[in-house]
Amino acid sequence: MRWLQTKLLATAVAWAFAIAEPVDETTASPVEAATRPPGCSLPDLFAQRLSTQAEVYNPGSAQFDQFSERWSNLETPIVAITVLPATENDVVEIVRVANYCNIPFLAYNGVHGAITTLGRMDSGIAINLRKLSGVAIANNGQTATIAGGTNSKVVIDMLWEAGKQTVTGTCECVSYMGPALGGGHGWLQGHYGLIADQFVSMNIVLADGTLRTINANSDLWWAMKGAGHNFGIVTSATVKIYPRVHTNWAIETLMFTGDKVKALYQAANDYLLQNGTQPVDIINWSYWFNLPQVDPNGPVIEFYIIQEGVSVVDPAYTEPFRALGPVSVTPNNGTYRDVSRWVGISLDGPPCQKTGKANPRFPIYLPAYNATAQQELYALFASATNASSPFANSLFMFEGYSMQGVEAVNSASAAYAFRDDHLLMAPLIQYTPAGPARDQEAAQLGNQLRQILHSGSDRSQMHTYVNYAYGNESPKEWYGHEQWRQARLKALKKKYDRQGRFSFYAPAA
Ligand SMILES: Cc1cc2nc3c(=O)[nH]c(=O)nc-3n(C[C@H](O)[C@H](O)[C@H](O)COP(=O)(O)OP(=O)(O)OC[C@H]3O[C@@H](n4cnc5c(N)ncnc54)[C@H](O)[C@@H]3O)c2cc1C
Structure with missing residues (x-):
């Protein structure tokens, strides 16, 4: 971590939160940046908790500006610190630190999200996923595991090299996951369905900072295919891939x-x-x-x-x-x-x-x-x-x-x-x-x-x-207008994100 070279931890901060009781999900709003618990210095906490390849940038640095930039400048999130996790566990730790310090956070991926609700994040942590990039083909060429910060074009090109294809967003600069979480339209949807229809399983960091692997057996699975922004940070997804049919x-x-x-x-x-x-x-x-x-x-x-x-x-x-x-x-x-x-x-x-x-x-x-x-x-x-x-x-x-x-x-x-x-x-x-x-x-x-x-x-x-x-x-x-859809989403939100930590992108409840 770049700044760690100059900043070593001076205090043994209250590490209790990592091993302690779960946060009381019924109290304290994440967006009320009210009182911070003792020892709540984000740089210090990240220095202790994150892998050495993670990067942390404060306002005033060129990298902070670079990684805070968005495609649309209307109602943009206000970022207090930008973190680039290098591992899945880094994402876990960032979410835990944010929860402990009662600071809002938001996944930054292809940064093409432009909905005005994003502007509700005030003085939060931007979790920029760009270092979590990669595509690994497995299961005899029937699936690929795509890291949570992989760009659409990278997915297309890597599969193409292997004679494979799947549904991705059409625009080369959006992430793979951003479109997928809202359903996801692409050139190949006429054959295979939406991007989200290709999900086989995924690793997701939930609002309480736990990492789960979920699949069709989870009640959350339904929600991740269309309302996924509301429930966690996806660190990777295993998806169906197909033999390339036409080259022309x-x-x-x-x-x-x-x-x-x-x-x-x-x-x-x-x-x-x-x-x-x-x-x-x-x-x-x-x-x-x-x-x-x-x-x-x-x-x-x-x-x-x-x-x-x-x-x-x-x-x-x-x-x-x-x-x-x-x-x-x-x-x-x-x-x-x-x-x-x-x-x-x-x-x-x-x-x-x-x-x-x-x-x-x-x-x-x-x-x-x-x-x-x-x-x-x-x-x-x-x-x-x-x-x-x-x-x-x-x-x-x-x-x-x-x-x-x-x-x-x-x-x-x-x-x-x-x-x-x-x-x-x-x-x-x-x-x-x-x-x-x-x-x-x-x-x-x-x-x-x-x-x-x-x-x-x-x-x-x-x-x-x-x-x-x-x-x-x-x-x-x-x-969706059906009453059962709204009720199901609200119930899942209550179960998995009672405090509304994932409520900056089109909040379901
Ligand atoms: C030029 C352009 C072309 C587009 N083309 C298509 C298209 O072909 N098909 C289509 O369906 N949509 C398309 N879109 C819309 C696109 O789906 C959304 O803009 C989407 O939000 C972009 O995702 P992103 O990762 O690039 O942006 P971001 O702003 O980084 O992400 C948007 C939101 O998605 C969530 N998010 C992103 N990654 C993760 C993750 N790994 N885990 C959890 N949450 C995450 C976060 O809540 C984040 O705020 C296009 C948009 C533009 C501007």
Whole structure:
């Protein structure tokens, strides 16, 4: 540990807590940084308890700044000290120290979490998991054990080398585990289900600082597949992996101007979604963003049709869209590892950079497009993100993955609640932070846009994706509206985290 070289423990601090009675879970809130017990110096405690490879950084150091940086600068957690555990046991000790000292803590992984509830962590410990990285294939190539801080791209590449694949997030810079804990969408979900559907077992440090290995026999298992942020720090997960089936993938990128919006999304319903029967080898995404050199009057629509196992996307899927008169058509082909780059979310892509901007999203799940609502949506998005707006760099995302693998899993088997929805849509209102009034304006716009989509559906209840959530949604909108889901989550929360130590990311209760 770097600072240990200069700082040796002078006092024999009360080590009782490591071996003593369990903390009384019914008292003392973790976020009330009230009285600290005697000997509660975090640097001293970490020096005594952590492995020599762990790293600890205080405010004022370049590393503290580097490891505190987040992808979105809106309602960010306030960090008092950053710790990089090097072993699973380090995570145990950090949680125990935090509990003993009554200091809040939060796992930092790919740092793409942007929900505003994260801002409730005040003067806490950032547990940066980046040193817990690795993928070990086992069980005759049927499973891989992925360390809790491993990045998505590392998982993809290491499995690829071995001729294997599994479901991961599509964006190369998010962690493997962050998306998984909220369900987790990925290119291969049409075959195998969500990322969380691949879990076989996991090692998790619970709120009381105990390390457990859990699997389908644990009552917590259900919750970890969709509401996992609420229950512990996952130090590793063993997951199903599969033989690589196709090496070739193709994409057709069609760019449209806004006057085509209604016809375009009607065609998406008719030729791709097909009443929830989109073929397993087809994925359709689109983005809206300003590109004045193509259309100075409003955002362009970049429409992607991705197909697996071919070198040219089948014209049966592309022709109806070509017929609508796109500004440009760009076919491309390569391997599975190219797909993220084609849609702009590879490691060097703009969404992977930390630019200091605020990046709130306002997600909604829907079964299909309402072409009329899409037109209304476009009009508002265009006027609110024009060149003179502080939100001119915003992006609207429409994600239409294939769903067969997701729908094949019994919905009751996981906390993830929205398996019947075929589309995930979200405006990403990007802006330079400029105080509460700007934040308010962005929130108003994001919510208004989402409301257009919601009103255009025939639903009274809104379904949202917890991993894209803004933070103003209700637990029912994150974790399902069924009463039994809410009751089950609350009961588990009471059993495993009565004090709400894991309550900064979309708290379930
Ligand atoms: C550009 C971009 C692309 C995205 N692409 C996808 C995608 O393809 N599929 C998808 O499903 N989602 C995607 N997301 C959403 C993504 O799932 C969330 O942003 C997620 O929170 C990112 O996790 P992270 O580890 O990168 O971020 P972090 O901010 O580090 O983590 C978010 C939260 O997850 C929890 N957490 C993370 N790791 C652990 C752990 N090991 N144990 C316990 N808790 C942990 C913590 O509560 C933490 O606050 C994307 C987001 C962005 C910004």
